[in-house]
Amino acid sequence: MNECRENRYHVMLSGYIDGELTPEETAEFERHLAGNPELQRELEAFRKLKEVTGAVKYADIPEAVWEGYWASLYRRFERNTGWILLSISVIILATLGCFYLIRDFFMGPQSPLLLKIAVGSGILGFIFLAVSAVRERIFAYKRDRYKEVQR
Numbered sequence: 221m222n223e224c225r226e227n228r229y230h231v232m233l234s235g236y237i238d239g240e241l242t243p244e245e246t247a248e249f250e251r252h253l254a255g256n257p258e259l260q261r262e263l264e265a266f267r268k269l270k271e272v273t274g275a276v277k278y279a280d281i282p283e284a285v286w287e288g289y290w291a292s293l294y295r296r297f298e299r300n301t302g303w304i305l306l307s308i309s310v311i312i313l314a315t316l317g318c319f320y321l322i323r324d325f326f327m328g329p330q331s332p333l334l335l336k337i338a339v340g341s342g343i344l345g346f347i348f349l350a351v352s353a354v355r356e357r358i359f360a361y362k363r364d365r366y367k368e369v370q371r
Contacts, residue, residue, distance in 0.1 A: 237266050
């Protein structure tokens with residue numbers, strides 16, 4: 221029972237340091253603290269730890285460094301090259317996919333006509349929606365009043 225009580229005071233220690241105990245718990249803890257040198261040493265160690273960790277600050281990277289990074293030639297080259305390679309890959313895969321879809325699915329006799337109509341209308345619907353979304357983005361970009369404002 222006594223060990224359980226001691227453990228309770230060790231648990232209360234961080235709450236005492238942070239001022240999170242009720243007035244009754246604080247009084248009880250301070251009464252026990254007065255007669256327990258081990259708990260007093262632990263309290264002092266916790267206070268020092270809190271003081272050290274409270275003084276630690278993270279170093280912020282200056283805004284000028286970030287602006288230099290984002291505007292750098294390397295970043296633009298890297299990003300543009302990535303988009304070009306990705307675009308080439310998507311164009312090749314889409315072309316091959318369309319070729320095989322037309323050759324095997326639409327021209328093949330094994331698919332029912334109703335299925336061909338359903339798949340074809342779904343593909344056309346997707347294309348119309350994609351083109352509409354792209355046109356809308358281009359329209360909005362051309363009329364963006366804030367595109368010249370730096371972040």
